[in-house]
Amino acid sequence: MMNARSLLAIILVSLTIMISSAGLSNADITILGKGHAPIYVSDKSADDYDLNNDALVDYYFRAHYTGNSNQVYKVDYKLIDECVDGSTYGDATLKLGFSTTDIFFFDRTWFTNFDVWTQWFKSNDSNKRVDLVSLTHGQLPIPFPTSGDDVIQNNDKKRGSFIHKQSIPELDGQAGWEGSVFFRGSPGEYYLWTIHPAGGISGCDRFAAIGIPIIIN
Numbered sequence: 001m002m003n004a005r006s007l008l009a010i011i012l013v014s015l016t017i018m019i020s021s022a023g024l025s026n027a028d029i030t031i032l033g034k035g036h037a038p039i040y041v042s043d044k045s046a047d048d049y050d051l052n053n054d055a056l057v058d059y060y061f062r063a064h065y066t067g068n069s070n071q072v073y074k075v076d077y078k079l080i081d082e083c084v085d086g087s088t089y090g091d092a093t094l095k096l097g098f099s100t101t102d103i104f105f106f107d108r109t110w111f112t113n114f115d116v117w118t119q120w121f122k123s124n125d126s127n128k129r130v131d132l133v134s135l136t137h138g139q140l141p142i143p144f145p146t147s148g149d150d151v152i153q154n155n156d157k158k159r160g161s162f163i164h165k166q167s168i169p170e171l172d173g174q175a176g177w178e179g180s181v182f183f184r185g186s187p188g189e190y191y192l193w194t195i196h197p198a199g200g201i202s203g204c205d206r207f208a209a210i211g212i213p214i215i216i217n
Contacts, residue, residue: 052203056172069187069216078168080176083204085197087164095148097133097193106138116183120153120161133195142208144197190214
């Protein structure tokens with residue numbers, strides 16, 4: 001049984017000639033608050049969030065754990081342009097997925113029955129939700145999945161589902177995207193994945209997906 005205080009992040013790495021996975025230790029997570037609903041924040045001092053070895057943080061998350069399936073969960077994301085292939089709504093793309101927490105990717109089952117949204121999707125999307133990527137058992141999100149909604153959306157609105165900023169403090173002043181994802185799901189233990197259009201051999205462009213465990217009681 002995975003314990004909330006042993007929270008780990010798993011990174012799927014896509015290289016030109018190799019696909020592998022690596023884990024971030026729980027030392028890379030800062031736990032804020034006490035009780036049944038703590039907040040987990042990526043530790044800026046951890047080298048694992050520096051994806052291109054330039055001594056700057058490239059990926060940040062803040063997970064608000066409410067404790068049970070009757071309440072809404074929230075995860076705040078901030079990530080550099082390179083992770084999503086662009087700095088405009090026309091170029092940048094990012095999708096979401098939920099899977100089981102099996103260590104080996106070929107053992108994982110992917111789920112699409114979570115209720116996931118951003119405030120933009122609630123107001124502008126036809127079904128008021130973010131459609132998750134749909135993958136078969138044991139499948140990797142490589143190449144970039146055709147299924148699932150791109151969560152970086154705008155449609156000429158003043159405020160999109162994710163917002164681009166030229167300087168984000170949590171990313172050491174780098175330009176990037178930030179936004180909040182909300183969801184509900186059945187009790188269980190899962191990985192919530194941000195899925196990126198990987199294809200390069202260096203930096204964030206090597207990473208097909210980054211996942212954090214989600215515990216719903």
